[in-house]
Amino acid sequence: MIWDKFSRVYDLVENSFNGKVNEDFSSKVAGMINSSDEVLECACGTGIISEKIAPKCKLIVATDYSEGMLQQIRKKCAKFRNITFHRVDIMQLPYNDASFDKVVAGNVIHLLDKPQEAISELCRVCKDGGKVIIPTYVAPHRSKSVSWFLQLLRWLGFDFKRTFTYEEYKDFFRSMGYDGVEYTISNGRMPCAIAVLKKDVFSQLLAAQAYGISWMMS
Numbered sequence: 001m002i003w004d005k006f007s008r009v010y011d012l013v014e015n016s017f018n019g020k021v022n023e024d025f026s027s028k029v030a031g032m033i034n035s036s037d038e039v040l041e042c043a044c045g046t047g048i049i050s051e052k053i054a055p056k057c058k059l060i061v062a063t064d065y066s067e068g069m070l071q072q073i074r075k076k077c078a079k080f081r082n083i084t085f086h087r088v089d090i091m092q093l094p095y096n097d098a099s100f101d102k103v104v105a106g107n108v109i110h111l112l113d114k115p116q117e118a119i120s121e122l123c124r125v126c127k128d129g130g131k132v133i134i135p136t137y138v139a140p141h142r143s144k145s146v147s148w149f150l151q152l153l154r155w156l157g158f159d160f161k162r163t164f165t166y167e168e169y170k171d172f173f174r175s176m177g178y179d180g181v182e183y184t185i186s187n188g189r190m191p192c193a194i195a196v197l198k199k200d201v202f203s204q205l206l207a208a209q210a211y212g213i214s215w216m217m218s
């Protein structure tokens with residue numbers, strides 16, 4: 001898998017190209033976490049976000065489907081006693097409904113064939129009144145350095161299913177019927193937009209109706 005091959009140099013490449021944005025968006029996500037929170041992070045990668053969340057929460061379960069990425073995060077986050085690591089596909093989370101106060105999935109939505117189904121899974125395992133936090137890199141203004149970087153990644157074998165602008169990212173959630181989503185953005189070379197979905201039964205039912213998601217209706 002491409003993420004296994006790339007895992008050892010992920011931080012070097014990411015932070016050379018986009019370190020300021022990564023520092024800013026991961027700090028913003030950590031600012032949304034409370035000390036009593038039990039957190040699930042999906043697609044945690046090397047732990048750029050997890051490293052910031054772990055000192056702020058009661059416990060964090062960090063998951064990714066790449067064993068290579070998990071090896072990197074295990075090293076980076078070995079200093080924390082409240083973190084566990086599981087190899088898990090975001091499309092099929094092996095957790096009960098309403099298990100976590102906060103569910104985080106950073107920079108993965110644009111990689112998935114069926115992102116709507118992944119978001120439904122994230123909402124399923126989030127407690128009522130909890131939050132699903134979804135940061136995703138967005139294209140700034142079709143800048144040359146970003147197009148060049150994306151082309152290079154595609155050439156290396158990374159399979160991006162789509163890229164969003166900030167407005168397209170908001171439209172994506174609107175089109176699924178998610179109501180009352182809050183957004184913030186970390187600006188820089190490759191900006192990162194953070195969508196925060198509050199899980200309450202009413203808004204999830206609307207989303208389910210708009211998108212025909214069955215678990216919410218059963």
Ligand SMILES: C[S@@+](CC[C@H](N)C(=O)[O-])C[C@H]1O[C@@H](n2cnc3c(N)ncnc32)[C@H](O)[C@@H]1O
Nearest residue numbers: 003043044045048064065066069089090106107
């Ligand atoms: C761009 S990296 C983001 C890592 C981290 N969240 C961050 O923001 O630095 C994308 C990550 O998503 C993971 N990933 C991709 N598809 C996945 C899936 N279906 N289930 C779980 N993880 C997945 C990859 O293994 C990789 O670690």
